[in-house]
Amino acid sequence: MEKIVDDSLPHNSYYFEAQLIKDVVRFKNDEADKKVNDIKSAFEEMNDYIIKWVHEIKIPISVCELITGKIDDTDVAEQLIVEYTRINFFINQVLYTSRASSYSEDLQINEISIENMIKKVVKRNATLFISRNINLELGNIHYDVLSDEKWLSYILDQLINNACKYVTRGGKINIYAKEDFKSINLYVKDNGIGVQEKDINRIFDRGFTGENGRALSKSTGMGLYLSKKMAHKLNHDIYVKSEEGNGTEFAICFYKLSDYSKVTKM
Template identity: 55%
Template sequence: MSFFKYIKDSLWTILYFIGVICTINLILISSTALNKSIGDILYMNILIFSISLLFLILHYIKWKNSYKNFRNALYNKEDIDDFLPNGEKLEQVLIRETIDFKNEEKLRETKELKEDLEEINDYITKWVHEIKIPLSVCELIADKIEEEELYDISEELRGELERINFLTNQVLYTSRASSYSEDFAIEEINLYTLVKSVIKNNMNSFISKKIEVEMDNLDFSVFADSKWTFYVLDQIINNACKYTDMHGKIKIFAREDEESIKLFIKDNGMGIPPKDIERIFDRGFTGDNGRKTTKSTGMGLYICKKIASRLNFNIEVSSQVSQYTEFKITFYKIADYFNVTKM
């Protein structure tokens, strides 16, 4: 607060003081000979004014210093609890009591919100497990259709079932993403084994679109959470299948340097427009490709980026329209993963 603002806030006190001085002056003037006392009265007024101004400036400096850290914390959006004024003045007590009240209020709201989210997550988890039962039954039906040699119908049904399964798992992982730190375990993972599992999970998509998969130089071990890393690769490879034309090609390979192991997933599909590439990890963003092909939720890559940031690996993408799209996932060496345990 500026000095002039402080003067404005102290206006009534100053007016009271001026009133008292004026009253004293009137009494002195009326009770003594004016020609004998005017010099003494002026001297007294100058002296009182000087002392009062000095007192006002010193009090302003003291007052400002007592709230300096608190004010800076507010402006810098820092935690203000460590900078609350600790004096016993009424305004200082009120500030502390107000902050305590608002903290308790926010804690109650946070607790209620957390309980509501936990209920929703529990419901989603149970629903996902329940929906997998009819999905399994549909798989058996597809097998029976194949036995009747109705391969086109069976292939179409399996493709839709794979998509339903993919979207169901996406719902499950999205619901868990907010409480991810309670559900991870860093371990050594073989990239070849992990990629092979993801490809197997998307096999129907590869077969239906006759997409060639080329894997090269994947025999590396990285440190990550296997379940969540599987989800990230599954999202990226599933997208590669979705946006690659018939008889397309997806190449998956890895490279190692002193600091990291980089996994590349490259397809020769439709590519990503330059205006969209900076936003593909934004929540709910679908872009031109998402609107042209299938109805996209815009959540898959957003969750991937969120998981990557918490697991301390990095995802980058480069693309050229009608040429290729390449995702680069950088897994840092083990020393960097100590940061994950601090989350």
């Protein structure tokens, strides 16, 4: 910034005015740099606190989960487990949101089994499937892709949790994959309430929930936004198709020829 401004000023040292202006510009640049560094330091401090808080809060939550196993009333225990699962989901969302600002330091690209990843995510969300009597159908998911395990897990968590949230009790979710000449595509499809046509192009916008989302739950509108943002950083893509009343289908596209070496350089 200082260089650009200085280049436009006279370089003759005999011009007192020019030297004075240069000194003022240099002073203001130093002042601006200090403010930026102070803000950056405060942000990093808050980010560090959030990450530590998330890890600390998980301990009492895990204790609460163990206590539910001692409750004699089965219905009450199941309700508590459902709420525990929701709390844990939102806590993880906070953790990954805080990590998103420094994703380049956090990425590890490896070959990942889609089948193993899906099984882990489904297991984490098992309470949602059971409590709402959701039927899960797994198609062919025997593929390996290049991705970051933690972030891909987060994205799948969001898509599956989103599907569970918007299907009616006794509904159905299909998860399957297909391969073509340039990509492997993983689909998460539900037969839920769907998305209104006027909302479909905004579904990945930051903070957007849509009318159907507001009607069913209090959503932050950050899950899908962050999922698409991180998918792009990983050289994946996410698409959505939906029709109100006829369900929603999300697709994660893993490109075979992506240059993953540039992911950590962004």
